[in-house]
Amino acid sequence: MSNSISKETSCLCGDVKIKATNINPKYTVCHCETCRTWGGGPLFAVQCGADVQFEDTKSLKEYDSSDWATRGFCSNCGTHLFYRLKKTGEYNMPVGLFPPIEKLEMTMQYFSDKRPDNYCFSNKTQEMTEAEIHAYFADSV
Numbered sequence: 001m002s003n004s005i006s007k008e009t010s011c012l013c014g015d016v017k018i019k020a021t022n023i024n025p026k027y028t029v030c031h032c033e034t035c036r037t038w039g040g041g042p043l044f045a046v047q048c049g050a051d052v053q054f055e056d057t058k059s060l061k062e063y064d065s066s067d068w069a070t071r072g073f074c075s076n077c078g079t080h081l082f083y084r085l086k087k088t089g090e091y092n093m094p095v096g097l098f099p100p101i102e103k104l105e106m107t108m109q110y111f112s113d114k115r116p117d118n119y120c121f122s123n124k125t126q127e128m129t130e131a132e133i134h135a136y137f138a139d140s141v
């Protein structure tokens with residue numbers, strides 16, 4: 001992809017070092033209950049493709065959060081590191097994990113029907129409800 005971006009970062013304690021070489025600056029927000037429980041709020045995530053490298057993984061733990069995805073975090077400091085699709089191995093990673101990413105743009109909100117009514121974003125984005133997501137991703141799960 002011509003507009004993909006490369007960044008290096010680490011978790012808060014520095015145990016897990018990460019290099020993502022294919023970051024798409026058009027990011028998504030997920031309002032599903034799992035994401036909100038996991039992070040205390042909606043998950044702001046950039047797609048990083050399957051090409052993500054981890055250096056020194058002794059503190060990297062993975063949690064099997066659904067039939068189709070795994071979530072990774074640092075077991076020492078608790079930093080959330082990724083949401084990875086099992087079928088494709090593609091990573092979605094928290095936007096705030098990285099140093100500033102050029103041309104970031106919120107383009108999609110997933111599980112828009114699960115968004116609690118105590119917050120909303122004024123960004124103009126596409127939205128998908130739970131039913132639309134299940135229909136759209138039925139083939140890839």
Ligand SMILES: [Zn+2]
Pocket residue numbers: 011012013014015016059074075076077078079
């Ligand atoms: Zn850590």
Ligand SMILES: [Zn+2]
Pocket residue numbers: 030031032033034035036043111
């Ligand atoms: Zn979610």
